[in-house]
Amino acid sequence: MTQHIHYETAPQDRIPFIHKVIYGFGAFVNNLLAAAIGGMVIVLNLGLGMNPALVGLLAALPRLTDAITDPIMGYISDHTRSRWGRRRPYIFVGAIVVAIVFVLLWQLPAGKSESYYFWYFLIGSFVFYLAYTMYATPWVALGYELTPDYHERTRLMGVQNFMGQFAYMVAPWFLFIMQYEAWFDNMVEGAAGLSIAIAVVVLAIGILPAIFLVERFKDAESNEAGSGSKLPRRKIILENIKDFLKGFATTLKFTPFLKLCAATFLVFNGFILIASFQSYVIIYYVFGGDTVEGAKFVGYSGTLGTICTFLVIMFVTWISTKIGKRHTFFLATGISVLGYGLKWFCYNPDLPWLLLLPAPLMAFGLGGLFTLMPSMIADIVDYDELQTHERREGMYGSIFWWVVKLGMAAALAAGGFLLNTTGFDVALGANQTEDAIFLMRLYDVLVPVICSLIAIWVISTYEITEEKAHVIREQLEARRGTT
Incomplete structure (x- = not known):
């Protein structure tokens, strides 16, 4: 290292x-x-x-x-x-x-x-x-x-x-x-x-x-095709469409940005894909089909996770200024992996209160993700400007969050199909098969763990370190004539 x-x-x-x-x-x-x-x-x-x-x-x-x-x-x-x-x-x-x-x-x-x-x-x-x-x-x-x-x-x-x-x-x-x-x-x-x-x-x-x-950058220069020209309105519109498509393609081809999108997609949607599984596992495995008691503990776990997310955000923000964004992503996502893994042992019918233990650790996943990724995209915008002489904050932000929303919609839809593959049958109530319970528990743990580990691997190849970001800034300011 x-x-x-x-x-x-x-x-x-x-x-x-x-x-x-x-x-x-x-x-x-x-x-x-x-x-x-x-x-x-x-x-x-x-x-x-x-x-x-x-x-x-x-x-x-x-x-x-x-x-x-x-x-x-x-x-x-x-x-x-x-x-x-x-x-x-x-x-x-x-x-x-x-x-x-x-x-x-x-x-x-x-x-x-x-x-x-x-x-x-x-x-x-x-x-x-x-x-x-x-x-x-x-x-x-x-x-x-x-x-x-x-x-x-x-x-x-x-x-x-x-x-x-x-x-x-x-x-x-x-x-x-x-x-x-x-x-x-x-x-x-x-x-x-x-x-x-x-x-x-x-x-x-x-x-x-x-x-x-x-x-x-309210007065930032751009290579806007029609800027300052006296082209007919129809040509200006066509030039702007071409410029939009060019900028869209440039954004999608920028490798560091694609790595951030891929990592976000994996961490966020690995969580969303099995979001409902946690409730099913708690109700049908930990509490044997008691929906009232199970729902109560689902609420406890969710509330604890939300409270811990506030603390995670503060910690991630602080530690990132010490070890950098990439290493902080490894740390936060790694802790969440530990939390997901602990669910296999802590979701225990004999000790139901143990199920609260993984919640603070799992909060590191999304709490760290949506603190670090927007900051890293800001660095991406600078790097892109250095190469293209254009600033595209709006384009990068819109595509990044569209990927998040698209992934969420896909994960919510796929989650239902994934649940069906376990053999879960709501008509059976508390009498679910052992195979269905086992597969629900397995998916609940493995899906987010595997997705998070792949995300860590993706970000391990992300190239914008603190030192490189500093050099990019110096080069941009020298070119702009600013400090």
Whole structure:
């Protein structure tokens, strides 16, 4: 192992803590909207009686457009030139638009047909996700450029990841709130009222990054084909399309970036793929089919994991400034592998409380992943600029998070098929076969362990160390004539 070279963060490269918090508000808004629309969609089934299959389609179909809209929004943001910058206008307007659309989405009129509700919500969801992309993609890109420092980027992403976790603490209460009889007459009315409250929060704090944060590259030069030209409008449009496709292809061919995407896909979706298995193993193996007691311990484990994620983010942020991002990824992912492995021994019918032991260790997986990866992508953007003379924060951010969303959708779908291969039969209740129980336990452990170990191998070949990032920065600043 080569000796690690450490560079201290210069005072001028530090982001004031209050600015980190303001950027973190964007993470809270981002996660709150994602959790809200995913958790509240159950109203269509329980409150309006819609077929669950149609509800599933409504949850999945609008996300397919992200493959197109996310990179396009990234390109638009990268190539915007305005007195307010490349990102801030979209963040400001996007927060307002997405808040309004979210409220309208849940004002579901009474007494309509299932077909009416399906098309109302489907069309509304497409509009919502367009507004969501308008806000989220520039916000992600803004974070990549707030500081040029290798370690300060990790501190920033640690703060935003920490703040974003709070959304997942409040989201599980949404179903309770919508059914709370003291406030609402029914669940549909509850969804309409809750959407207003969520929109107020989104609007109030979502615009703050646009108001208070300063872009470093708002006047950045680009090789935009039509910039400053007097070409006919049709040719300008064609040139921009060609430029978008070229930038998209360049991003997808950039090997260091593909390694980050692959590692993220493996760690995140290795977890998502077996997310439901943990509940099945706890209920049907540890508690012998007792769904009430099993669900209680599923809740205990989930709550403990969420609390520990906050601590993991702080630890990962700190240790990364000492040993670098790549080695921290090895450490955090390795600890999560240990946690997944311990499930084989700690999920014990004779000692049920032992099942809480792996939860803090498994929290290192996702807690470390979404602290380190955004920081590493910021380094990727610099490396790409050194080679291409263009900055593509928006394009890199949009493609990275689209890979995450695509993988999550695929993993959630594949998880059901994987469960079927175990031979699990809900009709058997507590009388599942020994083979089914064994395979559920095996998948619950091996799938995330294998995926995480492959991810460690992928990142072992990742080339941007702290020393290399420092050299890239020096070369860029010399070329720009800045310090």
